Amino acid sequence: xxxxxxxxxxxLKFPNFKTKIIQLYxxxxxxxxxxxxxxxxxxxxxxxxxxxxxxxxxxxxxASMCAILEREMTDYLLRQ
Numbered sequence: 001x002x003x004x005x006x007x008x009x010x011x012l013k014f015p016n017f018k019t020k021i022i023q024l025y026x027x028x029x030x031x032x033x034x035x036x037x038x039x040x041x042x043x044x045x046x047x048x049x050x051x052x053x054x055x056x057x058x059x060x061x062x063a064s065m066c067a068i069l070e071r072e073m074t075d076y077l078l079r080q
Contacts, residue, residue, distance in 0.1 A: 006039040013070060017077045024080060031076055038069040 003011060007025055011018050024031040045062035 006035050008039075009042045010035055010038055010073065014073070014077065020077055020080065024076065031073075034069060034073055034076065038066060038073065041065040041069060 003022065004025075007021060010021055014021060021035075025035050026032075041062050045059060045066055048056075048059040048062060
């Protein structure tokens with residue numbers, strides 16, 4: 001089971017679903033897209049977290065995006 005960079009933040013967030021995450025990532029294009037969006041959003045969130053106030057808006061936007069994607073992935077993991 002190969003864990004790609006795109007899967008690392010998701011597996012850290014949902015460690016009990018590691019096998020299922022990898023399976024869905026490899027077999028479901030919609031879930032793969034969710035994973036890639038989450039990976040990008042979480043990377044950008046880390047980039048802007050703690051920077052000057054002008055970046056606070058971007059930080060909040062990426063934090064919101066990550067929360068939305070986490071809910072979608074939770075729904076996906078629980079219904080599959």
